[in-house]
Amino acid sequence: xxNTRQTAFSxxxxxxxxxxxxxxxxxxxxxxxxxxxxHYRDPNVKLPADHADDINHRWxxxxxxxxxxxxxxxxxxxxAPEDRVGGCCRDFSLLAVAALRxxxxxxxxxxxxxDYFFVPGWHHDHVVADYWNGTRWVLADPQIGPGDWSFDPxxxxxxxxxxxxxxxxxxxxxxYRRGDVxxxxxxxxxxxxxxGDWFIHGSVIGELAARQGDEVLLWDxxxxxxxxxxxxxxxxxxxxxALLLAADAGDEAAATELASRYAADDRLNPRGQVTCMSxxxxxxxxxxxxxxxxxxxxxxxx
Numbered sequence: 001x002x003n004t005r006q007t008a009f010s011x012x013x014x015x016x017x018x019x020x021x022x023x024x025x026x027x028x029x030x031x032x033x034x035x036x037x038x039h040y041r042d043p044n045v046k047l048p049a050d051h052a053d054d055i056n057h058r059w060x061x062x063x064x065x066x067x068x069x070x071x072x073x074x075x076x077x078x079x080a081p082e083d084r085v086g087g088c089c090r091d092f093s094l095l096a097v098a099a100l101r102x103x104x105x106x107x108x109x110x111x112x113x114x115d116y117f118f119v120p121g122w123h124h125d126h127v128v129a130d131y132w133n134g135t136r137w138v139l140a141d142p143q144i145g146p147g148d149w150s151f152d153p154x155x156x157x158x159x160x161x162x163x164x165x166x167x168x169x170x171x172x173x174x175x176y177r178r179g180d181v182x183x184x185x186x187x188x189x190x191x192x193x194x195x196g197d198w199f200i201h202g203s204v205i206g207e208l209a210a211r212q213g214d215e216v217l218l219w220d221x222x223x224x225x226x227x228x229x230x231x232x233x234x235x236x237x238x239x240x241x242a243l244l245l246a247a248d249a250g251d252e253a254a255a256t257e258l259a260s261r262y263a264a265d266d267r268l269n270p271r272g273q274v275t276c277m278s279x280x281x282x283x284x285x286x287x288x289x290x291x292x293x294x295x296x297x298x299x300x301x302x
């Protein structure tokens with residue numbers, strides 16, 4: 001994929017002009033992103049109840065439309081935290097990536113797990129941004145910004161190692177299959193059942209989809225994503241994770257094979273339709289081309 005080209009999900013559409021005067025320094029740019037979005041689970045901010053559906057803004061132009069409907073101001077004009085768009089790590093990172101691509105900077109989101117939030121020993125599912133600074137890929141977490149971290153959030157250690165603060169889903173799956181990590185410490189939250197080998201497995205598929213330009217929501221599911229991993233599913237994840245790690249290491253043949261596998265395999269490619277299992281409690285089908293949503297069928301419908 002050409003990482004300077006907007007995807008259907010990162011394209012700002014009619015709001016592209018909002019990116020024209022944004023900082024070109026990525027460190028300053030991530031600060032603007034944090035001015036636009038508040039994490040929907042931020043314990044220090046009470047978002048209005050009527051903003052609950054913000055978290056389902058799959059497309060950046062919709063996120064920007066919501067922001068402008070509330071503010072009608074440049075993106076760097078101060079916004080109160082409770083008046084910002086409610087989102088998650090994916091939204092912080094994809095907005096930063098969209099702005100970087102607008103400036104002609106190759107950028108992409110990375111899907112994996114972070115060990116620097118809330119609970120020691122727990123690895124939260126997370127999305128960060130990766131951009132080319134002219135000589136190397138730089139990993140940044142637009143959500144958190146400067147603070148009391150053991151690393152620089154705007155230039156983090158590379159993510160292909162599970163000992164890094166952020167590790168890709170492919171790296172985590174590979175370590176799990178070697179027996180090096182406990183899969184039950186990887187997921188959404190220690191108090192939720194969204195964890196374990198099946199969750200990491202789904203994240204590997206999500207990592208591949210994002211690499212191919214389908215930067216969908218973290219709660220979108222399709223194909224081989226399931227709450228149980230059988231032998232065939234594990235073998236598939238083994239193959240895809242190995243190719244993802246090889247591609248990250250600069251293996252062009254692996255990158256080409258990933259694109260080919262993604263195009264050909266219905267287990268990996270959503271084919272323009274996902275099931276959205278939203279944190280709002282709703283589950284619905286989404287046509288990614290028309291952007292039309294419909295209630296997901298229930299067992300009674302079959």
